[in-house]
Ligand code: ADP
């Protein structure tokens with residue numbers, strides 16, 4: 304956790320060190336009596352080349368934190384940074400460009416385009432940005448996620464696990480500063496889950512990729528370097544080098560969830 308004085312104006316993170324940062328992040332929805340504080344006051348640094356899992360009960364602010372860090376939603380107060388850029392100060396057009404060029408996304412529901420082949424889906428974000436895929440990198444990503452003979456298949460011809468491999472390859476293709484994954488294994492059986500989690504783990508280990516993943520699953524969290532636990536819009540606990548047992552033990556303090 305940060306030991307700096309939170310009252311100071313936030314300095315831009317040093318390049319090459321911090322992939323994403325939130326400083327005194329507050330997000331409220333609604334007004335007056337019905338106001339909901341989704342993020343109470345979150346300050347956190349996410350280091351480059353780290354795999355972070357975000358856990359916590361339903362409604363604790365996990366998705367809100369991730370959406371605000373990824374520039375998909377705006378804070379009520381505070382600031383968020385991707386590498387050296389303060390997203391809170393960006394115009395919509397520049398924010399859209401930064402999201403497209405520097406951020407990768409993986410969703411529970413795969414979110415592939417049904418009429419495109421696996422290969423077309425993987426390079427789609429690059430094509431939309433008017434960029435050529437780096438062929439050597441594309442080949443490496445495809446072989447890492449084990450899609451070699453499936454590249455010409457459409458999503459409907461692939462299993463759930465294979466579809467999520469395509470989504471992982473798509474997220475990696477542009478070499479983003481950070482990948483945000485919202486319950487990426489939520490729709491998968493345990494074997495496909497462990498494959499996807501292993502691919503994400505290798506992307507961190509072998510390519511220095513930074514990944515942030517929301518999960519409810521202590522086994523999934525054990526693949527991460529660090530687990531942040533949210534409750535009522537605050538980070539209440541952190542586990543470094545998590546084991547499944549350590550995560551299960553801590554989550555018991557929340558009762559049912
Ligand atoms: P989690 O992902 O941990 O389940 P969320 O970040 O989705 O939690 O939600 C945190 C809190 O903010 C919850 O109380 C939720 O009901 C509320 N919330 C989230 N999105 C909205 C919204 N668009 N409008 C109103 N309240 C919202």
Ligand code: MG
Pocket residue numbers: 365366367
């Ligand atoms: Mg959520």
